[in-house]
Amino acid sequence: MRYLKMKKAPGAGTAGNRQFGYASTPDDAIPAIANRIPRGRSHLRHPAFLLAAVCALLTAGPVRADDARTHEFKLDNGLKLIVQEDHRAPVAVVQIWYKVGAAYEQDGATGVSHALEHMMFKRTEHLATGEFSRTIAERGGRENAFTSLDYTAYFQQWSKDDVELSFRLEAERMQHLLLDEQEFTTEMKVIAEERRLRTDDDPQALAAEVAQTVAWQTSPYRQPVIGWAADIASMRLPDLRAWYERWYTPSNATLVVVGDVEPAAIKRLADQYFGSIARRDIAPPRARPEVGQHGEKRLIVRNEKVQLPHLMMAYKTPTMTQIGQPGPDGKLVEAWEIYALDVLAAVLDGGSSARFTRELVRGQEIASQVGTYFQSMSRLPDMFSIDATPREGHDLAALEAAIRAQLEAIKAAPPTVEELARVKTQVVADTVYQQDSMFYQAMIIGTLESVGLSWRLRDEYAAAIRQITPEQVQAVARRYLDRDRSTVAWLLPEEAR
């Protein structure tokens, strides 16, 4: 739930299943910096003006009791509206989140959520092709959309006075999308190029994609958000039409507004533009639970472009949405365990003084980079993952052994009081830093709601983290960092023939 601090990764671009964006508003008086989307594995419609708000230095995470800022409403047709006031600048961000993503898709039809996201920018009954984006651009707005495993979301950032226009536009494309055969054919070519750009030509991204399919046997988290190349090629317009009609309806959406706005006025606007849309209840996606895993899975990916070997390790874990349900070991998951896993990730990798950098990058000098990611805000069980690049002169086997020794150390002895104090201080600091970005604040609300949780968890987060004891961190390491429920992937250069 908390995203760890940006580290200097070796080289540029994407790494593992993390996703970096491009900040290329050309005249921004800002040096290009890699921006980080809070959740990996998302895909954007277009790369141009990406999430400048989610800045590299911004760590952030759900947090802080400040309910007075945030207001929740529900329309009769089931649309949920969440408004958060931020009066520092006369702007607002509007995001609409649909509970549908790649993990709702079936084999053979992967990528349909993402393809539909692209087509949502084309034409509607009342807007000619291109008019949607031209309308926003002419008013100085920024817009984009992103698709992940669990959700598809669209956003505009602009003057607070344009929130109404956002609502008008989003209500229009929620109801009146027209899908044109010719435009679809062209857009699928774009998506094929997007796949080549983001995945096929990046060895680490490609390896991460393969590793997901090995780690997950039956869970839909095995599917790539952008879709398999063959599925992209065989997708047809009626597939998108059916997907749109099934999922794009008020009761499956969350509307989030953060900015210089007045909640009651925003509620009136929501009623005005979305209120008349008929309620339609939707059938939940078919459950596809992961089967039990019995023993470590290992794989090797070879790629001719690889210059640096790379290691990925992932352990199956529950997330915030499985509290009270059986975990990967069959025993019930307790709420504190999820927070303890977040703390565990930060003990290992929450900064330059954390264990991985201190012990593996500096101390043993065996890694040139090592990172930890715990996905705690997912709709389905997810993973605690580690990725690393060995220092020159060390191989993956040695690096993997060194990482395992670090994990075993936590299982053998709880982290120190000082380490936990550091993590807790960072979490509290993040609750403050996070307030600097309206976009990120909206992201947290939208993500929580879209995976089936409440945005109010945000306000309980720091307090829950403060309760975690060293022994609890040790306990979750013992329970969940279980080799028999892990997957290890090695990315290597092609062997000389």
Added chain:
Amino acid sequence: MRRLARLLVICCLGGLASGAPASPGIEQWTTANGAAVYFVAAPEIPMLDVRLVFAAGSARDGAQAGVAALTSDLLDEGTASLPADEFHTRLEATGAVLGSGSLREMAWVSLRTLTAEPQRSTATALLGQLLESPRFDDEAFTRQRDQALAGLKRELESPAALGQRAYYRALFGDHPYGRPPEGTLDSLGQLTRANVEAFYRRHYVAKNLTIAIVGALTRADAEVLADRLASSLAAGEAAPALPPLPAYAPVTEHLEFASSQSHVFVGQRGLAREDPDYFPLVVANHVLGGNGVVSLLFEEIREQRGLSYSVESHFEPMGLSGPFVATLQTSGEQLTAAVNLLHEQIALFTAQGPGEAEFEAAKRNLVGGFPLRIDNNSKIVENLAVIGFYRLPLDYLDTYTRKVEAVTRKQAAEAFKRRIDPTRLVQITVGRGAAAAP
């Protein structure tokens, strides 16, 4: 109080007189030993952002390619009295976040901290110690050099990175702008710890420093903070002007690479930070390829033909004329068509200039979207750093939208035509097989 009110509205009131006064939002002064300070008070959130920017990018590498970047990398390796482990343990116990980085022209160190005490005092004092006596020990040097080598190897996996590098080389040749900021496998291997130390002593000095501060503190507090940070450094000298740019040829170069897509870079040298044509060129390019999904290149290459996921053009203003570049990525068999189309669009745009409707729409986007560039502390501190580094006028942000609005279609068309010669474009492609010659 609202930030925009401070930065913009107040200025509009005061800006009626000619020679508008410095923005009341940005306060500027110089420390006793010569560092330029830019400060915006942002009392709303109890946090502080400090960004120290030095003219210490790779353009200052001299004969030691990569030394600027390596110096920046080595900065977070502790102080003379605090080894890296101890330094980071103390810093992170305050919740602060330290960053450093470098580009061609600038290198920076940034700190984000809470303004509560003792966190703020502890974190800023540690930053001061770091500036005063960076550790630069042999072990860290060797490790960071190896990491820089690993970074270079990771770039060798990326057609985008390889193309970018080749593009700068083609535009700037042996000029300091032409060299890769990260150095080369060879040059990194030859660097020594003494090189880094000498680079630091020469370039990380007060007279070569801009300090940008945004946060919940008073001017008086900001002065004390700036003085303390600057006085951690020797006064030194500002870095000298870079040599003038040499002539260059409109080369077409192809790098063979085992990628499924070809990456294309087309353009010329374009625009300096202080340039009489700055605003006309920014608006003109916004029509061509700078306005996201509604720009001409996006419409022709992606929307109409589906040739590329990303296609855009931009001017990258630098101290001297930085690149103008149009980029796209497309899979092999479409390469020639896409490249031809890109050239054709640039030539057409240069000949005809922007259309009336597109021109007005681009201006409205730049003006209407301006508030989003300064709507949080992160963005403001980066803007301050750039304003300070390039010594842009203090009212740069206040006058930005007026200057955009003042650009006429004729000015934009003429400026673009003067600057870009479509018959002399540099072209770099990276991928399997070159584009067929037109």
